[in-house]
Amino acid sequence: MKILAIESSCDETAASVVENGRNILSSVVNTQIAEHTLYGGVVPEIASRRHLENIVSVVDGALEEASLTFDEIDAIAVTTAPGLIGALLVGVNYAKGLALASGKPLIPVHHIRGHIAANYLAHKDLEPPFICLVISGGHTHIIEVLDYTKFNIIGKTMDDAAGEAFDKAGRAMGFPYPAGAKIDKAAKEGERGTYKIPHPKLEGKYDFSFSGIKTAVVNIVHNAEQKGEKVIIPNLACDFQSAVSEILADKFVSAAKEYGYKKAVICGGVSANSGVRNLLEERFKKEGIEFFVPPLSLCGDNAAMIGSQGYYEALQGHFANMELNASATMNIEKEF
Ligand code: KG4
Ligand code: ZN
Secondary structure: OEEEEEEOOOOEEEEEEEEOOOEEEEEEEEEOHHHHHOOOOOOHHHHHHHHHHHHHHHHHHHHHHOOOOHHHOOEEEEEEEOOOHHHHHHHHHHHHHHHHHHOOOEEEEEHHHHHHHHHHHHOOOOOOOEEEEEEOOOOEEEEEEEEOOEEEEEEEEOOOOHHHHHHHHHHHHOOOOOOHHHHHHHHHHOOOOOOOOOOOOOOOOOOEOOHHHHHHHHHHHHHHHHHOOOOOHHHHHHHHHHHHHHHHHHHHHHHHHHOOOOEEEEEOHHHHOHHHHHHHHHHHHHHOOEEEOOOHHHOOOOOHHHHHHHHHHHHOOOOEOOOOOOOOOOOOOOOO
């Protein structure tokens, strides 16, 4: 089954053709990051406008790159939730138009289910059940992936998402949005142990909180400014990244052990972080748990992951009609 997938939930207009959930025939990602950087974050109205301008050429580009005509496509998958509502609506309405005009099936896909599915594209033998840590700009969840379309959340952030913490702490360090990859790079040039970053204490065993450590970074920078002292940015980046990595690893590894999983998976933009990847790899190796990470090209937003998840939704008969709407929020456990 060849699925044409469309993703427009945030600041990337993306389209892809994926075969049988596992093979990427094409993947086009048009990112708006440079424009949003000017404003220090994603401006929803600008994002929607750029999606509208780009969607036709991005979808055509995905078909061209796959050397396929639209007639050769079997179904259309689209991200319907969660995300920026105006941005999502562009993809959803374009997909609905294609489905209505062609009579091809329309498959709604949850964005975070898509991030998890990015791993199916990279690891051809990976099958549920497994435990997954979702770390993106908007989400931080520990999830049991019971089956391709069955999920159980066992922990989540109480405030900022991991990516949000990177972006906000990075802003205090003087990095432009999005700061995650810039902190990662700076941390490689720094050394640990200069700055104390507190680890939060939480009631929920597998819940997270990142707003405290973000505030700690802001305070370190402000205190130094007031005293006329210089902050060693690579060292601060290194201490911050190490703290986030340890918090994520402590909870994720103990959840994997307590729930008895032999396979652990990460996904989302922050799964590109070298500190997080290395620490988790080391800890899971010690525990004898197999650890899966997506390649860097599939960590951030893309449509190939939507095409992969779309295939497994289709196998379950999860199709939509012309009443399909976008939604800014939606629990990953909910069936469409
Ligand atoms: O998954 P994603 O592309 O979009 C959402 O669905 O949110 O994640 C974007 C987030 C941003 O916060 C960005 O700073 C972060 O992923 N990110 C990173 C790295 N690369 C991207 N964070 C830490 N280290 C990185 N190397
Ligand atoms: Zn995403």
